[in-house]
Amino acid sequence: MPNSKLLSLKLAISRFVPDGSSVVMGSAQETLIPFAAGHEVIRQRKRDLTLIGPISDILFDQLIGAGCVRKVRAAWVGNVITGSGYNFRHAIESGLIEIEDHSNLTLSMALRAAALGVPFLPTHTARGSDLFKTNPGLKDVTCPFTGQVLTAVAAINPDVTIIHVQRADEYGNAHSWGNTGITREACLAAERVLVTCEEVVSPEVISSDPNRVITPGFRVCAVAHAPWGAHPSPAPGHYNRDHQAFLDYRDESIRPQAFAAWQARWVDGVEDQAGYMTLLGEERMAQLRLKVNAPSAEANFGY
Amino acid sequence: MPNSKLLSLKLAISRFVPDGSSVVMGSAQETLIPFAAGHEVIRQRKRDLTLIGPISDILFDQLIGAGCVRKVRAAWVGNVITGSGYNFRHAIESGLIEIEDHSNLTLSMALRAAALGVPFLPTHTARGSDLFKTNPGLKDVTCPFTGQVLTAVAAINPDVTIIHVQRADEYGNAHSWGNTGITREACLAAERVLVTCEEVVSPEVISSDPNRVITPGFRVCAVAHAPWGAHPSPAPGHYNRDHQAFLDYRDESIRPQAFAAWQARWVDGVEDQAGYMTLLGEERMAQLRLKVNAPSAEANFGY
């Protein structure tokens, strides 16, 4: 049996997300965003990160506001239900960070190219758009069969992809369910995969359903237990989206001073995920927990 | 609610697999091969089919022997545990059918290209091989970023992909588990998907686990109930591989007369899947049924 990969979130981030890393987060779009991991990155004052993700909802805005970021390679950065991400907006407008402009499809293709081990993949999207002007990873390519001109998307090879899942074992085998977004290719494209999870379970639970495994365990570098680690985004099987937190964040991020107060309270003000849950409070967690349970039908993997 | 797509296997094949169709079968390689559907194709004396699949085990050899096939686009055609497929071998050597030589990777990329709606996908495989001489769907393409020369694989757009799954509802929503091979891209690439299944279940069973669904139900044209429809290949959750049937087939297919006898007994000799099961016999089915049950851990899709 391999060695255990179970680490505290603190240790996992300090070991596997050095300054200057390129990091995928928020690969499932609105669901299972690894906020706990992102907040630990902020607490450890990581610097010069390149963030990669389709639409990060507010996580990228938080990391930018905290000064961890040098560059963003994304399709959309903001607050899904309120619009603008103010830290992102100011950082771009004042030239503090770089941006490579993608669409959701070009970002997926960039990571699929890396996952497949090819330098590019072709697509029909973005033809005639100005994404070509603000994304050096887009060029024309001609189909050798049809002569059509397509958009070639250059591969993106992240140093680490961080995902939050429902359950994992200590060896890096993880079950994730719900929409998957670009998670599969993001994990296969990365040099290593860092997993945070709601529950740490026995290997037998995971191996009982190898189709539910999100990426092969031998490529996972660390597993960190982080209950409520996707909050305020939703985690299928565990809790609903905390809309109020996203509405509050809008006001808490419009001005730098307001954001500093938000960071002091919600990130630097807590030691770890246990502290975060205490700050969140049992009443609020109770409101977010599932009200309707809907168990999956069984599948038999016997012989 | 949409109309029911539940049809008899006879009706499903006669409606959706006209002569001259291009058909994907055996997309999961050794598992869940849609033998029942293939045998119905033989009974209906379909002609001029183009068969598409990675390695078909013996199904393609049977369809070729029965005279249903004009062309094969595949990586490997034979009998996995014994080697040659004699009908295939004879048909190629005597020029009766055409072959487009693929590798498992080029076939996957050809169907992924169609599934993605692009005319080609690039890969590093087959460089310097003679597959280029016997597959017009392989050409060189240069990466506009790195200048590397890669193998461009032309898209393959099948008329119909036929899959056998464990369970489906009458609207075309299907659960499949086990290794998936090239099934996902084969379903998304095809104009229509024809599903045969071990069990027809209520829509609630399928919708209880949308991650287990193999392809979106709105693209499925027909669902046919065909218990033991993958025999002699294995069906996870239902029965093991019938090795003896593959060993017997070797001898039953070496010479044309022998194959005629095999076809008369196992295909033309039975009216439908019920007849096939009677011929197979309860004792043999009992030997093949699962001895060890291994239920999947539950996932909660509530809110």
Add this chain to the structure above:
Amino acid sequence: MRSAGNNREHSETRYYTPAELMITAAAHEIADGEVVFVGMRLPLLGFQLAKTTHAPNATGVFELGIIRDKPASQPILTMGDLPNLYQAQWLSDTADIMGLLQRGLVDVSFIGGAQVDRYGNLNTTYIGGHENLRTRLPGSGGACDLASLANRHIIIMNHEKRRFVPQVDYITSPGYGQGAGWRESVGLPRGGPSAVITTLGVIRFDPETREMILSAIHPGVTVEGVREHTGWPLKIASNINQTPKPTPEELKILKKFDPDAFWTGP
């Protein structure tokens, strides 16, 4: 906007908001049986409304990897809210959904816009352009893909002079470019905007020139009013008509899907 004042012919005096009118107009763009690529915000409700009224057999596809053939089981604010995953027809990868789109299997999609020009090109990235940047907006998300690859797409946005400009500063989501033939010339496989639903009316595109033409005005709005808020001399359809008001039934359904009036509020 209160409709009662300019609404005498209407038997009852129920109020509706501009958002309710726009969402209803959006829903009317969906035909039964169509495959709809549902975007963020107002389109979420437009799809739910259409699905519950005239388009029960519409299929909704969502870029994060969801396909639904029934409305969400509970009110949702984002497409990733758990009631939108519950009993979905398929939960899958973004690339699978984008593949259906790129193959041409999506009939209609919806996009919100910040800045649009006379040919329906959209900018949701750089106001002022990349060089003389004034305001950085969130960016494309899936909008560029929807505008590039759907069989048709519908733009939903506020009608203001600063937003309706002769030429956008940056093309995030391609419309008809410089007009007829442009999409073909740049290699777009199909599609283009079929309508722009604004706070003032509904705009369509001249099949010849691909330029915007005002096709309908909302109740209480005048053609002059629309022209005033448009950054170029907007063409007007000869047979211009009024946008149908949301029916009581439609308003009831919208209330059900948005009980707190998060999207439909004034």
Add this chain to the structure above:
Amino acid sequence: MRSAGNNREHSETRYYTPAELMITAAAHEIADGEVVFVGMRLPLLGFQLAKTTHAPNATGVFELGIIRDKPASQPILTMGDLPNLYQAQWLSDTADIMGLLQRGLVDVSFIGGAQVDRYGNLNTTYIGGHENLRTRLPGSGGACDLASLANRHIIIMNHEKRRFVPQVDYITSPGYGQGAGWRESVGLPRGGPSAVITTLGVIRFDPETREMILSAIHPGVTVEGVREHTGWPLKIASNINQTPKPTPEELKILKKFDPDAFWTGP
């Protein structure tokens, strides 16, 4: 083949078959911790043997969409047998597995061959070539991909003159082509055959010329015997040695994984 006859130094007189010897030799090519792309037939047993003996931390990947970190729970004849799916580390798509291979994450893979030449090019498709076809074989399957993309691959085949030819009639799976530098020149990213395990011995490749060199002979086999069954003057290593016989423990494990001697029979 009986080994006892030429095996006097060996304390006990147990028999082993050529297949058992070849599978054991294949297993010895796997180092602990490696990622192994496991092919059809004999390699299935070679991986199980290595995993159970000297390479407990090897990971097995299978082209049909399986990754395993433990041996199959029961004897299997194909990689799709249900005991090979049971408690797998991952059940997935062929393209996912091929992606790991194409990325260079697969250390070693195994391929069976029908016809091979001095540079390790394999033909499993057209004997006689495509023009003057004599025998049509099943084709590549995943073999071309393994030979193209793995960091190294190992060929397992019967040693006969008609199979060991100066130049293959058709390259199904590329070896070193015409020799040094060829793989780079055609655009192969890495790899090449590291060994050919035959019924007579173990052949490796000259690091300079990339030509085959006989490196070991099986017990009871002579160098002349190997030369006789090779279609060109096969180079011989200066320090040629004998292939280690399967140990009683190895034979016991093989018996467990192949109780009916389907693959390991005489």
